[in-house]
Amino acid sequence: MPNLRNHSIAAVALIMALAWCSYRAGAQNPAPSAKTHPERTWTSVNGNTVQASFAREAEGKIYLNRPDGSTVATTRAKLSPDDLAWIDAATNPEQAAKTFSFSKATMRETNRMEQYRKVRRLIIRTYANLTNNDRDDKTLAFLERDALSMYGWQFVASDCYLTPSGKKGKVKEMYFCPQEPVALREAVEMVRDKFTITLPDPVLIKEVMYQGEKAWEVQNPPDYLLRVVMLANDETGHIKRFDIHFPRPK
Numbered sequence: 001m002p003n004l005r006n007h008s009i010a011a012v013a014l015i016m017a018l019a020w021c022s023y024r025a026g027a028q029n030p031a032p033s034a035k036t037h038p039e040r041t042w043t044s045v046n047g048n049t050v051q052a053s054f055a056r057e058a059e060g061k062i063y064l065n066r067p068d069g070s071t072v073a074t075t076r077a078k079l080s081p082d083d084l085a086w087i088d089a090a091t092n093p094e095q096a097a098k099t100f101s102f103s104k105a106t107m108r109e110t111n112r113m114e115q116y117r118k119v120r121r122l123i124i125r126t127y128a129n130l131t132n133n134d135r136d137d138k139t140l141a142f143l144e145r146d147a148l149s150m151y152g153w154q155f156v157a158s159d160c161y162l163t164p165s166g167k168k169g170k171v172k173e174m175y176f177c178p179q180e181p182v183a184l185r186e187a188v189e190m191v192r193d194k195f196t197i198t199l200p201d202p203v204l205i206k207e208v209m210y211q212g213e214k215a216w217e218v219q220n221p222p223d224y225l226l227r228v229v230m231l232a233n234d235e236t237g238h239i240k241r242f243d244i245h246f247p248r249p250k
Helices: 004-028 081-091 114-118 124-128 139-145 184-193
Strands: 039-043 049-058 061-065 071-074 099-102 155-162 168-177 203-210 213-218 227-232 239-245
Touching (some): 039 081, 049 081, 114 184, 124 139, 184 227
Antiparallel strands (some): 061 071, 099 203, 155 168, 203 213
């Protein structure tokens, strides 16, 4: 009969040898400690793109690893808001503000948007160019007077910068309330189409605190606007008011 004791010793020795080899392999190829990020398309503020994965952000620089093994260094000022939002969410998800992007809706989609169809299109840039809003027979006053009957808004109001003589000069802010709170997707389309504001596609919006309330701010507005902010209803999250801010006169 074979010697069972010798077989047992040999089996133990084999197991120990395999364990040692496994330990050595782990020591030579340790698991990466840094989090790896997926490859994505990065866009600069001037429209150039690069395919790369996020490596790290350090000392004011953002480092991206390209598929060929090379590393690209850039700064926050040179990256699009969408890229910056992605970095913030990836590196500090608890502190990063929520961001969403919305591509232009199709005609089929807008046909199902009830509040979108109720309001009349206006060119907000027209109001940015007004220099005198002091009288009740001016363009701005007509819009506020006919807000519901002609334009479909429940309420429209404004605030103006004052001229040196104390009269209402250029528009400072405009406020638009829809007849009913609007879903976020529909609200973004209203900003784009009903105010005739040229925006990048997709439109990027960012969650902000505004006048003590939760709101969404439209990113990258044209230079004749200062801010476009959409105030949200606390219970439903739907948009209850559109606030449009204009830069101070030069």
